[in-house]
Amino acid sequence: MNDTIKHRTPTARPLPKNRLMPLRWLRGVWLALPIVLPSRALASIFQGEALDTAADVISWVVLVVAPLIGLTVFWLVHILPEKIAHKKQHPQTKAIQVLCLLSLFFGGLLWPLAWLWAYSKPVFHKLAYGTDKEPHSHDDSHAPPDKDETEELRQLRRRVSELENKLAGNSPPSG
Template structure:
């Protein structure tokens, strides 16, 4: 054997031993790239972020998400925006459990509101979800109109009223009326009714009720009476023992539309007089079964197109509206001395 071979084996063994010692020898460990005060400062910053800043951001995001239904309702001019906003606030107290209900409510169609008031939008909400006029601004504008009466207003009043002498004014409004004020703009007239100060304009006391209710009041003789006005649409009012209830029966569902679609002017033009008369008789029968009035008064311009009146019905006259306007200011108007109340 060559004398250098044992030496080569020894040298190789020494190298392997050195590598093994190097690998197994414990090196000094470092937990971070930073040391001392720098490490403490970074730890303090992370603590502030986790304890203060992150919760604030989370609360802000939670709040923004929770007011989304209110923003959606304002954009869609939902008439129940205030109620949706209240539900959003309640949801905050219950940890967000009510938020899905508020979201669904904002996207739903207010069917019952439309039946009650004849509209499914809130006309007081602007295009950007802000109120067109706040209540304080309306009151301020009314005060300003009283203080600064323009010559144009006085001249306009003189043209309309002429030399009439009057003490009070009654207004029959073709739309929903709430607490003596128009609730929504009329569908078939120019806007400007909602928020208008009639007493300031006429300088007289003013009472406003639905036009069908006013004609019903003029037709009333006591008991329970249902009034149906056959005109452009279908006006309706119910009087029970002197209490006048203006109603929006025209928008209730009937067949493939609403009562107004069949017995209003559109139904008359679409179906002709013969079928329209049968539809009127059918609608009167349905409403009598539902409301149980002692009698029904059929008024409006198209009532004269009926050849025969349905059972328990009598025809009203346009003059009844004038009589109803006078009765608004009387305390007792019937033979039974009933006190009139506007619901």
């Protein structure tokens, strides 16, 4: 028989990969455990009476202040075309103003039309009156005419009287 027995010493071999996976997973769970299970959770930074006061303030802001701000912004946006038309001396500013007012009551449906109208060039107005701008001042009716305007008016009246005399067959007045 074999009198010498070969004794094998265990050698360090790497474990197969399929046996390492459960160990890595367990280590990941162990490290994530403090994150997943917090020791104490607070719903608010306030406690007691301060929490009630903060809730009252937030409710007033939501119920009163926010709608007022929203309505103000809605109104300011809807009068923008009117302001633009006034600034550009649009001859149909009053009509644009009425359209803006109607748009407030129709929930803003007419607002894009007023916006486009305020930025449009009044072509037919220019054809009819020779200009596409109309000065908008609050004292138009009470302001005295300029010297150039009075001179122009005087010349127009003289020209009209000459034409009337020519039609009537009379000679022009000397003057």
